[in-house]
Structures are given as structure tokens and as C-alpha cells.
Amino acid sequence: MTSAVPALPLNSGTAIPQVGFGVFKVAPEDTQRVVEDALEVGYRHIDTATGYENEAEVGAAIRASGIAREKLFVTTKLRNDHHKAQDVERAFDRSLDALDIGHIDLYLIHWPMPANDVFVPAWRAFGGFFEGGRAKAIGVSNFLVPHLQRLIDETGVTPAVNQVELHPIFQQRELRAFHAEHGIVTEAWGPLGQGKYDLFGMDAIQTAAAAHDVSPAQVVLLWHLQTGNVIIPKSSSRERMAANLDLFGFELTADEMAAIDALDENRRVGGDPNEVN
Ligand code: NAD
Numbered sequence: 001m002t003s004a005v006p007a008l009p010l011n012s013g014t015a016i017p018q019v020g021f022g023v024f025k026v027a028p029e030d031t032q033r034v035v036e037d038a039l040e041v042g043y044r045h046i047d048t049a050t051g052y053e054n055e056a057e058v059g060a061a062i063r064a065s066g067i068a069r070e071k072l073f074v075t076t077k078l079r080n081d082h083h084k085a086q087d088v089e090r091a092f093d094r095s096l097d098a099l100d101i102g103h104i105d106l107y108l109i110h111w112p113m114p115a116n117d118v119f120v121p122a123w124r125a126f127g128g129f130f131e132g133g134r135a136k137a138i139g140v141s142n143f144l145v146p147h148l149q150r151l152i153d154e155t156g157v158t159p160a161v162n163q164v165e166l167h168p169i170f171q172q173r174e175l176r177a178f179h180a181e182h183g184i185v186t187e188a189w190g191p192l193g194q195g196k197y198d199l200f201g202m203d204a205i206q207t208a209a210a211a212h213d214v215s216p217a218q219v220v221l222l223w224h225l226q227t228g229n230v231i232i233p234k235s236s237s238r239e240r241m242a243a244n245l246d247l248f249g250f251e252l253t254a255d256e257m258a259a260i261d262a263l264d265e266n267r268r269v270g271g272d273p274n275e276v277n
Contacts, residue, residue, distance in 0.1 A: 004248040005044070008185050008230060010160040012130075012137035016106065016185060017073050018225055019245055020045030022232035024189075028054045034236050035061035041242040047163075047232040049077035049110055050095055059099035069102055075163075077110035077141060080276075083118045088125040096134060107135045108163060112147045115277035119147065120154050127157060137161070141189070142273040145178050152182065163187040166229060168199060168220060171264040176228075187230040189270075192217055196269040204259035212250045215243060222247050223260045 007015035021043040026034050031054040035046060039061065048058045055076055062072060076099065082091035096104060107129055112119045119140075129135035139161035140151070152158050162179060166172045166188035179186045193199045200206075200216035208219045217233075221244055224231045233244045252260075 005245070006225075008228075010106075010137045010185060011158060011183050012160050014105065014136045016137075016161065016187075016230055017045040018230050019043070019221075019247065020047050020073065020075070020230065020232040021241065022047040022189070022234040023054055023058060024049070024052055024234060026052070026054055026234070026236065028057050030236065031057035032061045032064070036064060037238045038241050039065045039067060041238060042245050043241070044071055045073040045075075045232070047075045049108075050079040050082070050091065050098075051077065051110060055095055055098040056100075059101050062099075062101050072101075073105040074099065074101060075106040075108060076104055077108040078122065080111050080113055083109070083113060083116060083122045088122050089128070092129055092134070103133055104129075104135045106137045106139055106161060108139045108141045108161065109143075111142045111271075111276050112140070112144070112273055113277050114147065114274055119143075120150060123151050123155055123157065123159075127155075139163070139184075141187075142271075142276070144273055145175060147273070148178060148182070148184070158182050159184055161185045161187050161230070163189055163232075165190050165268055165270045166224075167191055167193040167269075168202070168205070168223070168260055168263040169193065169197065169265045169267050170269065171261070171266075173264070185230060186228065187232065188224055189232065191224055191229070191231040191233050192220055194269055202263060204256070204263055207259070208252055208256040211256070212252075214250060218243060218247060219252065219256075219260075222250070222252055223257065226252055226257060 137160040139159040141163040
């Protein structure tokens with residue numbers, strides 16, 4: 001199963017498994033069990049954040065699994081109140097300590113917080129995390145085109161990844177085109193729309209699910225993979241975790257892809273990065 005998950009190359013020279021497991025809103029007391037389940041069903045890529053307050057439990061699950069560290073890919077993120085250059089280094093070290101798994105595969109600025117206007121110096125500090133192999137890749141999350149352009153123009157360092165809200169009614173076409181032009185991998189958060197609208201009831205999704213005898217969630221996740229996105233769906237149920245990884249025995253046709261592409265309303269269900277400050 002796990003060997004079927006493709007990995008996309010990153011500009012750091014490493015590669016990110018295209019399917020991972022997110023732990024947003026997984027309570028610290030549940031996280032070790034949930035991540036152990038995810039690893040058992042075959043996930044090898046875990047997405048956490050300092051702000052999720054479950055890094056230590058993610059690390060504990062990884063250590064308990066006995067899976068070789070080099071077979072795993074772990075992302076964590078800089079908390080929004082730690083952007084100031086003097087805080088960035090300390091925040092990174094705290095994440096390394098909390099996870100206690102040797103290195104971080106991908107470290108992200110969680111939100112640009114543009115009103116504070118300190119994401120550029122924060123990004124400069126990120127370059128230091130490659131030293132000693134402490135981080136293998138660096139990137140951002142929730143960055144809009146002007147924010148990415150500033151990072152590139154003012155530091156000359158292009159993020160490996162931009163992790164953004166992305167699902168069928170919010171497809172991020174302009175941002176994805178910018179990513180493609182600059183070799184930035186698009187990672188979709190809320191790949192299932194966070195359950196905030198009736199995605200699974202939409203005709204295009206239901207028709208494809210019936211045609212392939214799979215669930216609507218699997219159709220949506222496969223649409224992401226065929227679009228080229230990395231996905232990190234979250235579920236606390238072992239059965240859904242397994243289903244969300246079981247995406248490699250079928251393929252959506254061009255017509256099915258086009259029907260899902262046509263669902264785009266350019267409508268967010270989460271926070272606007274210009275307004276999260
Ligand atoms: P998601 O789109 O993954 O949706 C999760 C919801 O879908 C849950 O309610 C879950 O019960 C349900 N679900 C999961 N699998 C299902 C299935 N097979 N059938 C039916 N329902 C199913 O939303 P998310 O958890 O917000 O996003 C995924 C991950 O993205 C997070 O865990 C986190 O790691 C990351 N994330 C990042 C940011 C950011 O700002 N960078 C923001 C939100 C989430």
C-alpha cells in the first residue's frame with residue numbers, strides 16, 4: 001500500500017509523499033493513538049503544527065512505531081506569534097525537541113500575518129535550519145501570490161511548498177499557476193472541504209463515485225492527486241484513514257476530472273490569509 005504513494009520532488013532535493021495525514025484538532029490525549037493507527041494503516045507522512053499542540057504526541061507515536069526515520073516525512077509549522085526573527089530560532093528548536101525524531105522534513109511559516117509584516121525576516125531565519133540537517137526542506141502555508149513574490153524578490157529563496165486551503169469549490173487556480181511557474185509544490189489543506197459544505201452530495205462527485213464503485217471522499221482525494229496536489233486528509237476513524245489512502249486502483253477519466261474542475265466557485269471555507277493576523 002504505502003509503496004504505491006508517489007512522492008513529488010522538492011526544490012531542496014528531497015521528496016514529499018503525495019498523501020499524508022493531518023492532525024489539526026486532534027486532541028493531545030488522542031494524538032498518539034490516532035497517529036499510531038495512521039502509521040499502521042500505511043501513512044508515512046504526518047502534518048502537524050506547533051499551534052496544534054500535539055507535536056510531542058506525534059513524535060511519541062513515531063518513536064513507538066519502530067518505523068525507520070528515513071521512511072517517514074514529518075511537517076510542522078511556526079506558530080503565528082513566533083514570527084519575529086529572534087523568536088523563530090527558538091520556536092524551531094522547541095519543535096525539534098517536542099517531536100524528538102531527529103530532524104524535521106518540512107518546516108513551514110503557518111500564516112503570513114501580513115499586518116505584522118515580519119514574514120520576510122522570519123523566512124531569512126528559515127535558511128539556517130538546513131545547517132546540521134535539522135530541516136530537510138522549508139516552505140510556507142497560506143501565502144498569497146504577493147507574499148510569495150516578496151519572499152522570492154527579497155531573499156532569493158523560493159519555498160519548497162505552499163500549504164493552502166484547496167478543495168473542489170476553492171481550487172486556487174491562480175496560485176497553482178504561480179506555484180507551477182516557480183517549482184513550488186501545492187499542498188492542499190482541508191482537501192475534503194473540512195466537512196463544511198455538502199461536497200459529497202455534489203452530482204459530479206456522486207456520478208464518479210458510482211462509476212468506480214468507490215466513496216465520494218475517495219473521488220475528491222483522487223481528483224487532488226490527478227491535479228498534482230499533495231493531500232493531508234484528517235480522520236480519527238481507522239476505517240476512513242485506510243480508505244483515504246486507498247486511492248491507487250482506479251483513475252478518474254478526463255470527463256470526470258472536468259466535471260469536478262467545473263465545481264470551482266473560488267469560495268473559501270476557512271480564513272482569508274490577508275485577514276488572519
Ligand atoms: P479535511 O478536509 O481533511 O476534513 C476533515 C473532515 O473530513 C473531518 O471532519 C473528517 O471526519 C472528515 N472525513 C475524513 N475522511 C472522510 C471520509 N473518508 N469520508 C467522510 N468524511 C471524512 O480538513 P482538515 O482536517 O481541516 O485538513 C486536513 C489537514 O490539513 C489538517 O489536519 C491539518 O494537518 C492541515 N491544515 C492546515 C491548515 C493550515 O493553515 N496550514 C489549516 C487547516 C488544516
